[in-house]
Every structure is written in C-alpha cells, then in structure tokens.
Amino acid sequence: MKPPPFRYHDPGSLDEAVALLATLENAKLLAGGQSLMPMLNMRFVQPDHVIDLNRITGLAHIRESAARIEIGAMTRQRDLEFSDLIRCRCPLMREALLQVGHRQTRNRGTIGGSLCHLDPAAELPMVAAALEADIQVASRRGTRTLPMADFPAFYMTPAIEPDEIVTGLGFTPWPEGHxxxxxxxxxxxxxxxxxxxxxxxxxxxxxxxxxxxxxxxxxxxxxxxxxxxxxxxxxxxxxxxxxxxxxxxxxxxxxxxxxxxxxxxxxxxxxxxxxxxxxxxxxxxxxxx
Amino acid sequence: MSEGLIGRRLPRLEDPALLTGRGRFVDDIHIPGTLEAAFVRSPHPHARITRVDATAARRHPGVHAVYAYADLAPHLTANLIPADNRHLAFEANSRPPVLPVDEVCFVGEAVAIVVADSRYVAEDALALVEVDYDPVPGVSDCRAALAPGAPLAHLGAADNVVKTFQTAFGDCDAAFAGAPHVATISLKQHRGSAHSIEGRGVLARPDPVEDRLTVWSSTQGSHRVRNTLVELLRLDEDRVRVIVPDVGGAFGAKHIVYPEEVIVALAARLLGRPVKWIEDRREHFLAAVQERDQYWELEVAADRDGRLRGIRGRMIHDQGAYTLLGMNVPLNASLAMPGPYLLPAYQLDVTVVATNRVGVIPVRGAGYPEGVFAMERVMDSLARDLGLDRAEVRRRNLIPPERIPFDLPLKSRDGTVTRYDSGDFPLCQAKALAAADYAGFPARQETARAEGRYRGIGLANAVKITGRGPFETAIVRIGPSGKVTVHTGAMPMGQGTVTSFAQICADVLGLAPEDVTVVAGDTATVSLGIGGFGSRQTVNAGSSLLLAAREVRAKALAVGALVLEAAAEDLELRGGAVWIKGTDRQLPFAEIARALGGGVGYARPKDVSPGLEATGNFMPPDVTYGNACHVVEVEVDVGTGAVQILRYVVVNDSGKLINPMIVEGQIIGGVAHGIGNALFEWMGYDEGGQPLTTNFGEYLLPTAPVVPEIEIHHVVTPSTVNPLGVKGVGEAGVIPAAAAIIAAVENALEPFGVTLAEAPISPGRLVELMAAGRS
Amino acid sequence: MTAPAPGADARRITLTVNGRRHDVEVETRLTLADCLRHGLGLTGTHLGCEHGVCGACTVLVDGRSARSCLMLAVQANGAAITTVEGLAASDGTLHPLQQAFQAHHGLQCGFCTPGMLITLIEFLGDHPDPDAAAVREAIGGNLCRCTGYQGIVAATLDAARRMRAAP
Missing domain, CATH: 3.30.390.50 (CO dehydrogenase flavoprotein, C-terminal domain)
Known part of the structure; x- marks a missing residue:
C-alpha cells in the first residue's frame, strides 16, 4: 500500500497553483491529505501530478467582516475547532467539528479538503449546506462563487471545473440567540x-x-x-x-x-x-x- | 526457596524496549541489499488462470524478478502447503497450493511474486504482470454451497462438502421421547479477521558461503515454518534457521505457514539476496485466515424445571477455499457446546463446506466462541420458554463441584476422554452475579424504562480447553558468564511470555526476573518447538521451565555443597550464587558453571551431569480446562439501535496465576475482541465471494470509546495436571463475550419482542428487528 | 531501500527529528512514515494500516499529532518531528507516560504503543487533568488489538497525575 509515482509540485502562491492546475494533465490537489493520501496509498487514484496546496500563504484564515464569516480553504479543522469566533458565532460548525475524525486527522484535515472530497456523510459539507455558504473558487480564468446548494454535482464530486481550486467559503452567521x-x-x-x-x-x-x-x-x-x-x-x-x-x-x-x-x-x-x-x-x- | 515471584504483578521486562521504539519487529530489520516483494493477487473469487505473462513487469526498472507457479515449481518438492493437523484428515485438494497452477479460489490468493528494489517499485510492477483470468462462478454462503447445482468452490470437485462428522454422546432419541419441553433454535455466526495491528511479514536471507537460509517471520510457530521450508525446499534442518522477532500480535492469523513464507524464502535463494515481504492491511483482509461463519440448527429437549435432557441438530461450517489446519474449528465448536453444563445426550452433525472465501483456521477462541454462543442461546431460550430466570436455568444445569473431575463422554481431538480436571462453575457464576448486582438489575431496568431508556443484562458461562501438549521445551542454561538464559520453543506475541517465564525461573533460582534472559522463537537454540496457540504456552513451556530450573537448582546445590563443604539443606540460592545460610560464604553461578562445564581443577560431584543447564520437556498427562462467567449490562438506544455497554464483569478461573496483571491483560483484550464479534466486526462478502469490507473504515474494530472498563475477579482452582497449577488464558476472555453481550441486548429489547439469533448484530439490524417485533 | 529510483521525482529535504537534523534525498511519493522508518532508521514509528485509521504511525509534526502514513516526507521539509524514540530523557529516563504504561500494563505486543504514546503526549499537553472518558475519546483514532485499552487509560490518568505533581 504505497503511493504510485507522480510528480510533486508545491506552489507558494495561488497564482502559481492555478497555473499548474491549468497546464498539468491528470493532476490532483493535495490539501490536508486525510482523504487523498489513503486513496493514493491504496492506488485508488493514480495522478500524474500532485499539487500540494500547503505552502500557499493566504488560504488559511478565519475572519468576520461585514457581518459575514470567511474561512480559507486550507484552514485546518483543528484551528476551526479552537476558534473563539467559530465557537461564539457558529456553534453548529463547532459541534460538527468535534465529530469529525480524530485529533490527529483534524490537525491536518482542512475545511476545503472536506468540502471537495464531499463524502455524503461528511460533517462539514452538511454544515455548509445548512448555513447556505458560498463557495469561492479560483482558476487562471478568474474567481467565482457558487452557492453550496449548487456545489455537489454528483456522488463525491463538486461542481467545479478541472482547472478550479476551492479557495474558501463565506456565510452570514445566524443571529445572536439562534x-x-x-x-x-x-x-x-x-x-x-x-x-x-x-x-x-x-x-x-x-x-x-x-x-x-x-x-x-x-x-x-x-x-x-x-x-x-x-x-x-x-x-x-x-x-x-x-x-x-x-x-x-x-x-x-x-x-x-x-x-x-x-x-x-x-x-x-x-x-x-x-x-x-x-x-x-x-x-x-x-x-x- | 521461594522468593515469592509467582503470583506477583511485576512490571514486564518486555516494556522498556517497546516503549522507546527499540522493539524489533520483522520490518524493523534492515539488512543491506534487501529486496522487497509484493504479490499479484486474484481479483476474482473463482477463476481459471489461462496465462501469466510477466515480460513487461520484469523489464520494469528496479524489478529483479517475477515468479509465478511455472517459475517456482521446479524448485519445490510439492506445490501444496503440508498438512499440519492429521487428525480428522481432510481431502488433499483442499490444502492450499504454494502458487496456483491454473485456478484461483478466493480474492487475494497469491498468483505471483514481484521482487524489486523497494515495495514502492514492486507495487508499480504489479499492474504490469498480465494475468488472464477466466472467471467462473464462485460460492460465498456455505448454506448456498450445499444447494443442488451450486457453483463449485473448486473446479473438478464432486461437491462443496469437505467433510461431514458427528459429535455425539448419550441417547438423544430417549432424551427427546416424552420430553416435556422441546424447542428449536437457529443461529448464525459471522466471520471476522484476526487483525493484529502488525500484519504478517517475512524476511529471508540466503548465505551462499555456508549454503544456509535465515528467515525472520512474524509467526506463531518458528519450528513449523522451519519444517515447512525444509520439506518444500528440500533443505537440511541445520541449513535453515527461523527466528521470530518481536511479533505485533497474532490472534491465530500467524498460526499456520502461508504460501508467502515459502515463496519469499525461495525467491531469496533464487536471487541470492535478502528478500522481505510485509503484509499490508488490505492483504490481511484478503489473504490472512478468518473464522466464525457457522449456521446452527438445534433442537433442545428439557424438563419443565429447565434441566437439559438433550440437544441435537446440525451445524454448517464455512471452511473457505482451503483447509489449513484440519477440521480444527468446526470440531472445537462441536466439542465446546456442552461447556460447564450437565448435558445427558448430544448429537451434532457437522458439515464442513468449501466456499470461495479465504480459508478458516482459529482466530482467538478456535471454535469455542461459536459453541458457547450456541449453548448460551439455548439456555436463554429455555428460560424464556419456561418462564424461568436465566441465571437460575443455568445454575440448575451447571456441573456441581463435587462431580469434578468430570468426564464428558466425548472423545477430544487426540482421542482421549474429555475430562474437566478442576473448576467450580456454580461458584464462578454466583460470584459474577453478585459482582454485577444481578439481583438489583430488575429495579435498574424498571427505572430506566420509566425514563424511556432500555437496559438489559446478559450472562454466559464457558469452559475452554487449554494447555494442549504434547510438550513445549524449555532449556535453562548458565554459562561461565553466570548469566541465566532460558531457551524455549514457546512464542511470545504480546502475552508477556518473557516476563512470566522469567518469574518462574527466577523464583526457583533465587534471582530477580530481570536477571533471566528469555530467548524464544529461534530454531537455532531449541531443536523442537510447537508454538503459540490454543492457550498452551504457560502450561507446557512454563511447566518445562519449572522442571528445568529445579534441575539446575539441584545441580548448583550439589556443587555448592561439595565446594562449600556444607549440607545441601544449609544452602540457599540468592543473587546468582549459592550461599551457606546466615554466613557470607558463597559460590557464584559462574564458578559452578565453570566446574560443571569441565573446567580443569574444579571440584564437581560425580553424579551431576555436565553443564549448569537442564532441559525440561514436561508432557502434560491431559489438557486442562479454564472457565469463566461473564455478566454484561447494556443500554440500547432504540432510536438508532446503538448498544452501549455499561458494565462488564468477568469471573475467571485460570488456575494459579503467575502474574495476575498479565493474566488480566489477556482477559480484557479477549473481551474487547468479543465485543467486536458481538457488535462491530462484520467481514462482508457478496454472493459470489467478493469481499465487501477490506479496510478499517468498513470493517470496524472496537475502539477505546466503545470498550468499557472490564471488572475482573479471579477464582483459583489450580490445575491438577501440571506442576504450576496453571491453565491457559490467552483465549479465555473472548469465548463467552459475544454470547453474554447478545443476551444483554436481547434482554434490553424484550419489550419489542426481539429475540436474537446471530452475531455480530448491527444497529441497523436491531432497528429492523424492533420494527418487525412491533408489527 | 528509500533511495530514489533513477529518474524518479525526488527532492532533498531537511527534517529535524527528535532534535537532530537530517538532510535526505527522497522520492516525492515517499510517505513520512517510510522516510522515518527506512530512510532514517527510526523504526519505532509503526505502520498498521497505511490508510489513516489505526494511528500506529502517529508522530508530532511541529508539535501537532499527525498520521505519518498520510503525509509525504517532502511535506515535512523543514518541520520538527517527534517520534517515540524522542520521548525519553537524554539520560534514558522514561517519560512519565512511558513509565505509567509499564506500571499499568498499557501495552502487550507493543505495536500500537508508539502511536498511543505520541497521541497522548499531545492530548495531555492540552488536557492536564482528563477523566477516563476523555482519554478514551483521545485515543479513539488509535487501534489496539491486545489490551482492550484499559491499561492505556489507567496509565494515562496516572501519568497526568504524575505530570501535574511534577510539571
């Protein structure tokens, strides 16, 4: 159970990442690795290229602005779990996160990775659906957002183009007292x-x-x-x-x-x-x- | 003499290395130049192989060899793994081939080996080995396999029946004639895997200079591996050394010799380089043995007071594609059924069936959990049908202590009468009920129900054969260094064998346990070895060790008496020397070893044999039986079907305890395994034999949050058939566990009219049964 | 065994493992677990499933527990890693958790033990005074087939007491 051969890329910026994704054939994005790595080890996926998003700065953040909460795609589940902002303003996500995998997987796993893996029983996509989050997507062609309702295309497959990267999600938190x-x-x-x-x-x-x-x-x-x-x-x-x-x-x-x-x-x-x-x-x- | 080391909770000698990452498991052994192997495995439950072409794989950079059947056949004396268990002999064609000639019979069956610079490269090349399969129908369910016209598990077989046999005693016809109560009961038990956290693994190093082969294998039987290699590779015994390094758990899956061990050893010889194969988890799911698929159809006859008159019926046992250890599991299951109860008449007709699933041999429990499950379900059905308390029905049927030793009119595997040598079954049950506050349970149940919560309690008794001989060698050796070493064919795989044995030896020789080095699992140091299975090692090797240590002690005293000019009764052994009691005069073991080693000028008694060493080969006159009673309290979430174990009480009788901490660890681990068998572990197959659960996300092992604190109480009735008074304990915990848990769940769901006749039981199945019970 | 195959995608990386710096060339597909075990000879980290469920391969990466079968070695470039070999003091004195594992029979075969220890070291850092249920949840992602977890839980509670007494 060892990963198949591939070429590894670790872009330092989002621009670099979308450029790679636009040009490389049969490439897979590697976020927290808690889903892709098992599939690589079992050779269920055999990409020619792996583009590691972990060195990109600016994709891991949790912030509130203009009455919206914005979360970067590479934000670790653990950081969400320990975020005061999430605990106070989005208790649903906090309660869900405590049921996501285990300590070791939450330390690595990202919210963007969970959304894109889109396991039908995964907690964070359910939360995003309940919150009517907008999913932010980037490609060399620019950026766009799509509502979570439109994000799942079919089984474990998001409705994004092969050259697109999920960069984050945003949602309006429910009012105080909900x-x-x-x-x-x-x-x-x-x-x-x-x-x-x-x-x-x-x-x-x-x-x-x-x-x-x-x-x-x-x-x-x-x-x-x-x-x-x-x-x-x-x-x-x-x-x-x-x-x-x-x-x-x-x-x-x-x-x-x-x-x-x-x-x-x-x-x-x-x-x-x-x-x-x-x-x-x-x-x-x-x-x- | 005794330093009081027996019976003490001493910390384990094994631990410091394992806690600091200095354990040495087979994949931790790095020999420069080692090549790594992966296996091409059948994706089909059943297929003809029409062509194997490894040309492309052999050309792949980093690949050193690809061997299929045709490549290895010239180097093998036979293409069948030798029969290991000749009792209840089985059909020759159900032994597994080393590599299949033209037919594969289960998913995961090895078809070829790829040897490469690394496992990574070896796996790359697997896809390049072209195997043309012609799939043929397979059969998965052992009941379906018996239907007329069912697909055959092996092409060319007349049918799928491997063997039929009957286990019987008493007069069943008489027992049933005029019985006031007769009931039928149908039971289903499902397969699981061993899943030691370390998989199997083997490393073979040829030495062309000396024409020797050294093999490290993660196995339960070093000598068994050695003997198989000797036989199949036509080697002299002294040219093959099998060493068992640290073993990361085994639980039965490492009991037999597998084709992989033979193939890797042969590949190393052919290539003249070390070759290593480490089983990965998927391979363990597919190709390591499994156990427990059985279907029981029983009729029980009883008096109105719940006393058993007789049980008769039929059991169908799924043997999988190959028979690797005779009829061991189904036979044990049939022998286990009477357990601690007075059963006047018994007749079980067993049909052992070939299917296109991986072969069956014991996984912790070896048929006993199945037989006990059947008997305990019978007990609960009797209680229900006759309006009796479940513990009371059992009490009335338990063999009373005054009838121990008790001869069951059953021939055991080696043809001897089954004799329960010791034990007090009613006492164990009474203690367990008291500890679990069984009497107070109805009130707890009622309180919970008033709050809409559903609690249940269940109990199960079991008797387990342990300590099967014929022997296991232990050698105690003290050389001129004065250091004490024990060599044995016994096989540690996590049970604290080293510590227990050091306690036994040190106790006799007046040492601290850490002064004794235990070397186990090395064919170079002991000529005979049987291995670790069937809860047998402390009974056999421990007793051998006791006898050997006593002999060494006697030798040391004899030399001491001569040299120190004292009477033997005035001497004592302490700190690695013989002392005259109450004086500062002493003779170190090193000096005695030199004397008995033939040192010139040393005084030595004439009647003492050479060497400060002795070999023990205790041959137990009979097996010895341990027993246990488990009481479990659960709560079922009737919305989801989830079962939570609230309380788990074990009363266990394993005779005398060498190290109670270790014994309790064995019991708790066994219970956890039983929790898996009852509630979590389901090895799914589709109708054709394709496995459905091949990773740890799909096949659920019990995790810490679902395993409760296990409360253990000991009853100690020393075994009468070995000098230590011990009984085996490696499997004790698992055997009644599933029966007790399923009984507790059934009891919780009584208001829903649910009766349970299967294990494992899933939450979804419970919800389904509750819905059916309601309607 | 872990040297990159000719022509394979490879990188030179730097890992600081248990305080010691290693410069190694690795194939980019090499998992961190295999790099530690076979590249650096630190075989205390074990592989039990290679699909991220059993937890035997857990190590600390920059202080956070991670399954080393689910990381590529290249991803750990520049990171500080702690493995089971790094838990005892430099004079060999066992960590209080290691001592407690021995005292409470928290291990049998020892194969899952490194992952248990690493997971619990991180857990005790965050939760110095846990109860048994919290310990069981903390090791919910680590499989053990031998112990039934009971000795591990007892050891962890005892180690927490010892560590609180002598921080």
Whole structure:
C-alpha cells in the first residue's frame, strides 16, 4: 500500500497553483491529505501530478467582516475547532467539528479538503449546506462563487471545473440567540456518520420559528437541504409536536443503501436524528423579539 | 526457596524496549541489499488462470524478478502447503497450493511474486504482470454451497462438502421421547479477521558461503515454518534457521505457514539476496485466515424445571477455499457446546463446506466462541420458554463441584476422554452475579424504562480447553558468564511470555526476573518447538521451565555443597550464587558453571551431569480446562439501535496465576475482541465471494470509546495436571463475550419482542428487528 | 531501500527529528512514515494500516499529532518531528507516560504503543487533568488489538497525575 509515482509540485502562491492546475494533465490537489493520501496509498487514484496546496500563504484564515464569516480553504479543522469566533458565532460548525475524525486527522484535515472530497456523510459539507455558504473558487480564468446548494454535482464530486481550486467559503452567521445542533450517528466516535443532521432554528419572542434550516447527510449523494421539513417549521410554534412532524418528514428523504447500512435504516435514522437535532436546537435557542 | 515471584504483578521486562521504539519487529530489520516483494493477487473469487505473462513487469526498472507457479515449481518438492493437523484428515485438494497452477479460489490468493528494489517499485510492477483470468462462478454462503447445482468452490470437485462428522454422546432419541419441553433454535455466526495491528511479514536471507537460509517471520510457530521450508525446499534442518522477532500480535492469523513464507524464502535463494515481504492491511483482509461463519440448527429437549435432557441438530461450517489446519474449528465448536453444563445426550452433525472465501483456521477462541454462543442461546431460550430466570436455568444445569473431575463422554481431538480436571462453575457464576448486582438489575431496568431508556443484562458461562501438549521445551542454561538464559520453543506475541517465564525461573533460582534472559522463537537454540496457540504456552513451556530450573537448582546445590563443604539443606540460592545460610560464604553461578562445564581443577560431584543447564520437556498427562462467567449490562438506544455497554464483569478461573496483571491483560483484550464479534466486526462478502469490507473504515474494530472498563475477579482452582497449577488464558476472555453481550441486548429489547439469533448484530439490524417485533 | 529510483521525482529535504537534523534525498511519493522508518532508521514509528485509521504511525509534526502514513516526507521539509524514540530523557529516563504504561500494563505486543504514546503526549499537553472518558475519546483514532485499552487509560490518568505533581 504505497503511493504510485507522480510528480510533486508545491506552489507558494495561488497564482502559481492555478497555473499548474491549468497546464498539468491528470493532476490532483493535495490539501490536508486525510482523504487523498489513503486513496493514493491504496492506488485508488493514480495522478500524474500532485499539487500540494500547503505552502500557499493566504488560504488559511478565519475572519468576520461585514457581518459575514470567511474561512480559507486550507484552514485546518483543528484551528476551526479552537476558534473563539467559530465557537461564539457558529456553534453548529463547532459541534460538527468535534465529530469529525480524530485529533490527529483534524490537525491536518482542512475545511476545503472536506468540502471537495464531499463524502455524503461528511460533517462539514452538511454544515455548509445548512448555513447556505458560498463557495469561492479560483482558476487562471478568474474567481467565482457558487452557492453550496449548487456545489455537489454528483456522488463525491463538486461542481467545479478541472482547472478550479476551492479557495474558501463565506456565510452570514445566524443571529445572536439562534439554536443550533449537529447530531449524527456513527458506529464509533470519530467514524464517518451513518447519518447526520444539522439543524438551525431562530425563534421570535413568542417562541415561533422565524427561520429554520435542516441539512441531512449520509442519505443522498451529497448533503441534502430538507426544505419539506423546514416548511413545516416556518412560522409555527416550536412545540414538540411541530418539531416531531418536521423530523418525521425526514423519513421521506431519498436514501442510498450499501453494505454498511440499508436505505430504510438511513431514512429511519434521518427521522430519529432530526428529531433530536431539532429539539436540541430549540432548547438552545433564545426567544428574540 | 521461594522468593515469592509467582503470583506477583511485576512490571514486564518486555516494556522498556517497546516503549522507546527499540522493539524489533520483522520490518524493523534492515539488512543491506534487501529486496522487497509484493504479490499479484486474484481479483476474482473463482477463476481459471489461462496465462501469466510477466515480460513487461520484469523489464520494469528496479524489478529483479517475477515468479509465478511455472517459475517456482521446479524448485519445490510439492506445490501444496503440508498438512499440519492429521487428525480428522481432510481431502488433499483442499490444502492450499504454494502458487496456483491454473485456478484461483478466493480474492487475494497469491498468483505471483514481484521482487524489486523497494515495495514502492514492486507495487508499480504489479499492474504490469498480465494475468488472464477466466472467471467462473464462485460460492460465498456455505448454506448456498450445499444447494443442488451450486457453483463449485473448486473446479473438478464432486461437491462443496469437505467433510461431514458427528459429535455425539448419550441417547438423544430417549432424551427427546416424552420430553416435556422441546424447542428449536437457529443461529448464525459471522466471520471476522484476526487483525493484529502488525500484519504478517517475512524476511529471508540466503548465505551462499555456508549454503544456509535465515528467515525472520512474524509467526506463531518458528519450528513449523522451519519444517515447512525444509520439506518444500528440500533443505537440511541445520541449513535453515527461523527466528521470530518481536511479533505485533497474532490472534491465530500467524498460526499456520502461508504460501508467502515459502515463496519469499525461495525467491531469496533464487536471487541470492535478502528478500522481505510485509503484509499490508488490505492483504490481511484478503489473504490472512478468518473464522466464525457457522449456521446452527438445534433442537433442545428439557424438563419443565429447565434441566437439559438433550440437544441435537446440525451445524454448517464455512471452511473457505482451503483447509489449513484440519477440521480444527468446526470440531472445537462441536466439542465446546456442552461447556460447564450437565448435558445427558448430544448429537451434532457437522458439515464442513468449501466456499470461495479465504480459508478458516482459529482466530482467538478456535471454535469455542461459536459453541458457547450456541449453548448460551439455548439456555436463554429455555428460560424464556419456561418462564424461568436465566441465571437460575443455568445454575440448575451447571456441573456441581463435587462431580469434578468430570468426564464428558466425548472423545477430544487426540482421542482421549474429555475430562474437566478442576473448576467450580456454580461458584464462578454466583460470584459474577453478585459482582454485577444481578439481583438489583430488575429495579435498574424498571427505572430506566420509566425514563424511556432500555437496559438489559446478559450472562454466559464457558469452559475452554487449554494447555494442549504434547510438550513445549524449555532449556535453562548458565554459562561461565553466570548469566541465566532460558531457551524455549514457546512464542511470545504480546502475552508477556518473557516476563512470566522469567518469574518462574527466577523464583526457583533465587534471582530477580530481570536477571533471566528469555530467548524464544529461534530454531537455532531449541531443536523442537510447537508454538503459540490454543492457550498452551504457560502450561507446557512454563511447566518445562519449572522442571528445568529445579534441575539446575539441584545441580548448583550439589556443587555448592561439595565446594562449600556444607549440607545441601544449609544452602540457599540468592543473587546468582549459592550461599551457606546466615554466613557470607558463597559460590557464584559462574564458578559452578565453570566446574560443571569441565573446567580443569574444579571440584564437581560425580553424579551431576555436565553443564549448569537442564532441559525440561514436561508432557502434560491431559489438557486442562479454564472457565469463566461473564455478566454484561447494556443500554440500547432504540432510536438508532446503538448498544452501549455499561458494565462488564468477568469471573475467571485460570488456575494459579503467575502474574495476575498479565493474566488480566489477556482477559480484557479477549473481551474487547468479543465485543467486536458481538457488535462491530462484520467481514462482508457478496454472493459470489467478493469481499465487501477490506479496510478499517468498513470493517470496524472496537475502539477505546466503545470498550468499557472490564471488572475482573479471579477464582483459583489450580490445575491438577501440571506442576504450576496453571491453565491457559490467552483465549479465555473472548469465548463467552459475544454470547453474554447478545443476551444483554436481547434482554434490553424484550419489550419489542426481539429475540436474537446471530452475531455480530448491527444497529441497523436491531432497528429492523424492533420494527418487525412491533408489527 | 528509500533511495530514489533513477529518474524518479525526488527532492532533498531537511527534517529535524527528535532534535537532530537530517538532510535526505527522497522520492516525492515517499510517505513520512517510510522516510522515518527506512530512510532514517527510526523504526519505532509503526505502520498498521497505511490508510489513516489505526494511528500506529502517529508522530508530532511541529508539535501537532499527525498520521505519518498520510503525509509525504517532502511535506515535512523543514518541520520538527517527534517520534517515540524522542520521548525519553537524554539520560534514558522514561517519560512519565512511558513509565505509567509499564506500571499499568498499557501495552502487550507493543505495536500500537508508539502511536498511543505520541497521541497522548499531545492530548495531555492540552488536557492536564482528563477523566477516563476523555482519554478514551483521545485515543479513539488509535487501534489496539491486545489490551482492550484499559491499561492505556489507567496509565494515562496516572501519568497526568504524575505530570501535574511534577510539571
């Protein structure tokens, strides 16, 4: 289990990186390496070129500006986990991060790498979907952003061109007092989830739901925003019954089955975990007139 | 005499090196000029090989050789790995070939070896070896393999039945006739792998000057490897030395000799250079042995009070593609079933079936977990059907201590009667129930249920054969340096053997354990060796060592008495010398060794044999049986099906304990393995035999957060068949674990009408069963 | 064994391992684990799965634990690396965690041990007073087949006590 031969490039700037990516045939980008390296070791991928993004400065940052949070693609999961800004302003991401792999993998793994690997059960794409993040992309042709809703093209494949690099993501954090919960079921702590649910609720002074977001992972080919459930919550009082109805609707999601878990079980879990996530989010939310 | 070293929790002598990165595992051995190997392996469960063309691979820069069957055949005396276990002999064609001639029978079967400058280059060249496969239908499920018209696991075989046999005693017809209670029970147990964290590995170094071959292998049996190489490569015993370096766990997967060991050794001879092959994890998934796929269909007859009258039925055992160790696993499973219970009549018809999966030999437990699972499921079904408490049903059936030694009317593998030499099974169960507060459980269960939480408790008893002989040599040798060395054919692979043996030897010779050097796993130092399996080493080699150390002690005392002019009873051994008690007069071992080594001018008694050394070859008159009772309390998340183990109590009887810390470590590790077998480890295959779980992301080993603290209590009934009074403990922990855990989960889900008849059980399966139970 | 093959993509890199500087030429595809083991002869770092799950190959890279099978040696160019060989004091005195592993039977075959030690050294730096559950979570990404983890957990709690007492 050793990596196949390739030529290694470690550009020092984004310009250099996009230039390489535009010119090299069969190139793979190497970010934190926690997904690509196992696939190289197992020779599931055999690139002619590996472009290492780790020496590029300016792609690892967490900052808030103009009421938005901007995160560089090469930001390590660990740095997000320990970020006060993330803890205060985006508790959903913090709770999700604690369930991403293990200490050793979070030390290396990046948010950009996780988004691009796009495992259907990965936590950070679910979070990005719930937050309606914009994904920033660069190529020699310039930069563009695309909404997370459009980012997954199909199974484990983002909707970006072969010459494009994800450089970061940005999102508007939910207002002060919102309730967030990330609940997943993994066979063992640190494993990829079988199913995960990200839930966000914003309550008004009367305890009615001003805004809701539900993202499901581990069911479809990528993270699923579950608008049917969100519609059941919108404007309703955040009672157990309301939340239960929304959670139960998640059992209607189209799910894939595999050797690890059947489609039925994944749908069942979506309902159970959505209920837990919505209740936790509701209990954590403050009523803000 | 005793310095009181037996029974003490002494820190292990092995640890300092292992803790500082100075362990020496096979891949840590660097010999200049070593080439590295990788294997071309079949991607098909079953295929004809029509052509192997290595031309392109051989031309690849850095590749030194590619050998397939045709290249190696002229150098082999036979193309079959020799049969190791001649009991219940099996069909010749189910022994694995060294390399397949024209047919592969499981995914991962080695087809050719590539030897290159590095493993990296060797793997590059694998893709260049052109093998034309003509896939033919394979068979994966052992029940399907018995259906008329099923694909054949081996082309040209008449059918997929490797062997049928019956394990039986008593009169089952009489037991069932007029039985007030008769029930049927169907059970399924699934395969897992050993997954020592170090895979297999072998390094072979030819010495053309002396025409010798030195082989380092991560194996459970140095002499077994040596003997196989001698036989297949037509070498003299003294030309082949097999050394077992530090072994990073084994658990059965390193018990047999594999084709890879023969091929690498031969490649090294052909190339005249050292060749190393290190099994990677994917290879371990594909090509290292596995165990536990069995289907049991049982009928049980009992009295209304739950006392067993008889059990009869059929077991189908998946043997995989090859039979590497006779019928060892299915036979053990059938022998294990009666366990600690009074079973008047028993008849199990076993069908051993060939499939296109990797071959089966013991993985920690060797059939015992399966047999125990079957019996314990029977006990729980009796309790349920008869409205009795599960512990009470067991208590009524346990063999009472006054009937020990107890002869089970079963012939064991070596044809002797099965005799439980010692043990107190009701005491163990009672202690376990008390420790786990079994009596208080209904209240805990009720409280939890009131909060919407589902708790369950389960228990299981097991008896395990240990200490199988016929012997294991131990030599104690003290040379002119005065240093004490123990040589043995026993094989450490993590069990603290070095420390336990040093304790035994030092205890007799009045030394500190660190004064004793234990050399194990080197065919150059001991002529005979059997190896590490079946919980046998402390019983056999430990007893041999005790006898040898006593003989050395006697020799030292005899010389001491002569030289110091004192009576033997006035002498003591202390700090590497013989002392006259209460004086400062002493004679160092070094001096005695020189005297007995023939040193000129030294005084020595006439009736003492040469050398301050002795060889022990204790031959146990019989095997010895350990036993255990496990009680487990779990909580099931009925939303997700997740099982959390809240409490795990073990009461274990392994006879006398040399080092309780080490014994407990063995038990805890075994329990963790059993947790895997019960809840996590599922080696998936599709219908044709293609493996579905070939990495650690798909095949789940128990991790620290899912393994609870294990609480251990000892009952000590010394074995009566060896001088140490010990019983083996290497497998003790795993054997009842899955049975107890599954029982606890079933108990938790009683309100859902769930009964469990399989292991492992996944959360998804539990959710499915709860849904079915509700409807 | 780790010398670059002729014509292979290779680089000269500098690694500071356990305080000692090494200049080596490596193929760019060589993993950090293989570089340490076979290039520098530091065989204490073990490979148990080579796909980033077992944790046996864990080393500290600039003070942070990482799976060395999931890094290329070239990526560690210029980095300071700590392996199991670097944990004991220069006079050979074992680190308190190493001592506690021996005292509490935190190892059997010893193959997973280097990765456990390295992972826990970093963990104890961040969490000097952990409870058992936190220790179990911290080693959730390190597989051990021998010990059932119990001795490792006990050793870690004991080492934390010792380290707090004598920082």
């Amino acid at each position: 309730g967030a919960a990330f609940v997943e079921f993994a066979r063992r702590p640190g494993d990829f989830a079988v199913v995960g649910v990200a839930a966000l609720l914003d309550l008004d002074g009367a305890g009615c739901i001003r805004r809701a977001a539900i993202a499901l992972g581990g069911v479809g080919q990528g993270p699923v925003r579950w608008s049917r459930g969100e519609d059941l919550l919108q404007g309703e009082a955040a009672t157990d019954d309301t939340l239960r109805a929304a959670a139960e609707s998640c059992r209607g999601v189209a799910a894939m089955g595999d050797a690890q878990a059947s489609a039925d079980y994944r749908r069942h879990l979506a309902g159970v975990l959505a209920g837990r996530a919505l209740r936790a989010a509701r209990d954590r939310a403050r009523r803000v007139p």
